[in-house]
Amino acid sequence: MKKLILTTLSIVIALFATGPAYAADSTSASASATLISAISISKTLDMNFGKVVPNASATKTVILATNSGRSGTATLGNGLGVAASFAVSGDPNATYTVTLPASAASIDTTPTSGAPMDVDTWVSNPADTAGAGLLDGSGAQTLLVGATLHVGAAQPTGSYTGSFNVSVAYN
Amino acid sequence: MPASRPASLVAAVALLFAASARANAQTPIVGPAVTALSFGLVVAGNLPGSVRVTASGLRSTSGATHAAGNRFGVSAASFTVASSPDNTESSVWSVMLPVSATLSSGKNEMTIDGFEYSWGPAGGLGGKSSRLLTVGATLHVGARQPSAQYAGSFALTVVHN
Numbered sequence: 001m002k003k004l005i006l007t008t009l010s011i012v013i014a015l016f017a018t019g020p021a022y023a024a025d026s027t028s029a030s031a032s033a034t035l036i037s038a039i040s041i042s043k044t045l046d047m048n049f050g051k052v053v054p055n056a057s058a059t060k061t062v063i064l065a066t067n068s069g070r071s072g073t074a075t076l077g078n079g080l081g082v083a084a085s086f087a088v089s090g091d092p093n094a095t096y097t098v099t100l101p102a103s104a105a106s107i108d109t110t111p112t113s114g115a116p117m118d119v120d121t122w123v124s125n126p127a128d129t130a131g132a133g134l135l136d137g138s139g140a141q142t143l144l145v146g147a148t149l150h151v152g153a154a155q156p157t158g159s160y161t162g163s164f165n166v167s168v169a170y171n
Numbered sequence: 172m173p174a175s176r177p178a179s180l181v182a183a184v185a186l187l188f189a190a191s192a193r194a195n196a197q198t199p200i201v202g203p204a205v206t207a208l209s210f211g212l213v214v215a216g217n218l219p220g221s222v223r224v225t226a227s228g229l230r231s232t233s234g235a236t237h238a239a240g241n242r243f244g245v246s247a248a249s250f251t252v253a254s255s256p257d258n259t260e261s262s263v264w265s266v267m268l269p270v271s272a273t274l275s276s277g278k279n280e281m282t283i284d285g286f287e288y289s290w291g292p293a294g295g296l297g298g299k300s301s302r303l304l305t306v307g308a309t310l311h312v313g314a315r316q317p318s319a320q321y322a323g324s325f326a327l328t329v330v331h332n
Contacts, residue, residue, distance in 0.1 A: 023199065023331035026327060027202070027250060028327065029208060029306070031207060031208040031210075031248070031272065031274060031325060033274055033310050033312075033321045034210075034211070035214070035215055035317065035319055035321065036239060036318050038214045091212075169240070
C-alpha cells in the first residue's frame with residue numbers, strides 16, 4: 001500500500017515539473033522604413049520689381065505677386081516684374097513645406113545710396129503652410145515667390161539689389 | 172517505522188514542486204502587434220548612418236542619414252501582454268528580442284538591431300490584466316542606400332521568470 005502511494009506521488013511531481021517550461025508566448029511584428037531621395041531647391045529666376053518711380057514726399061509700395069503681376073501704391077515704370085522662381089526636386093509625390101524669410105531683406109545700390117529699401121511680406125506658390133508643396137510624379141515642382149517693396153520718399157534712383165533665402169523640407 | 176520515513180520525505184518534495192508550479196502557471200498572452208515598428212521617411216546620405224526609434228516612439232538620426240518628415244508616420248512596435256491568471260507585474264516577465272533583423276526591398280537590404288523595449292502601466296490598455304509593451308530599434312542605412320520602401324519583421328517572446 002505504501003509503495004502505491006510513492007509511485008503516485010512521483011508521477012505528480014513529474015507533471016508539475018514540466019509545466020513551467022511553457023509559460024511563454026511569442027508573436028511577430030512588421031518593421032518598415034521608406035527611403036527617399038533628398039529634397040533640393042535651386043533658383044531659376046531672380047526676383048525683380050521692375051522699374052519704379054519714387055514719390056517726392058511719400059513712402060510707396062510695390063507688391064509683386066507670385067504670378068509676377070505688380071500692384072501697390074507706387075508709380076510703376078515700364079517693364080515687367082518677375083517673381084522669384086525655384087526648382088524643387090525630391091521624392092515623387094511627396095509633400096513638403098516651404099519656409100520664407102522671417103524678416104525683411106534689405107536691398108541697396110552699389111555703392112550704397114544711403115537709403116536701402118526693405119522687401120518683406122513674402123508670399124509663395126505653393127504657400128508656406130505646412131505640407132502645401134507637392135512634388136509631381138517625377139519629383140519636381142516650381143516654387144514662385146513674391147514680396148512687397150517699400151520705396152522711401154525721394155528714394156535715390158539706381159539699381160538696388162539684395163538677396164533672401166528660401167528653404168524646403170519634407171513634412 | 173523505517174518504511175514511513177521516505178514516504179513523508181517524498182510528500183514534502185511533492186508539495187514544494189506543486190507550490191512552485193502554481194507560481195509559474197501565469198502564462199503570458201502576447202497579442203498581435205497593435206502598431207508596427209516604423210522608421211518613417213528617411214533620406215540616405217553619401218556615407219552610412221542610422222535611425223533610432225526608441226521604445227517610446229521618438230526618432231533620432233546619426234551619421235549621414237536624415238529623417239525626412241512624418242508622411243508615413245514614425246512608431247514603435249506595440250503589443251498588449253496579458254497574463255492568466257492576473258499578474259501584470261512587469262518585473263516577472265522577460266522580453267526576448269532578436270539581436271538583429273533585416274528590412275528588404277527586392278535585393279536591397281538594411282539591418283535593424285539594438286532592440287529596446289518598455290512596459291506601459293498596468294491596465295493601460297483594456298482591463299487590469301494587460302500591459303502595453305513597446306519596442307524600438309535602430310536602423311542602419313548604407314551609403315547612398317537606394318530609395319524604396321523596405322519591409323521586414325521580427326519575433327518577440329515574453330517569458331515568465
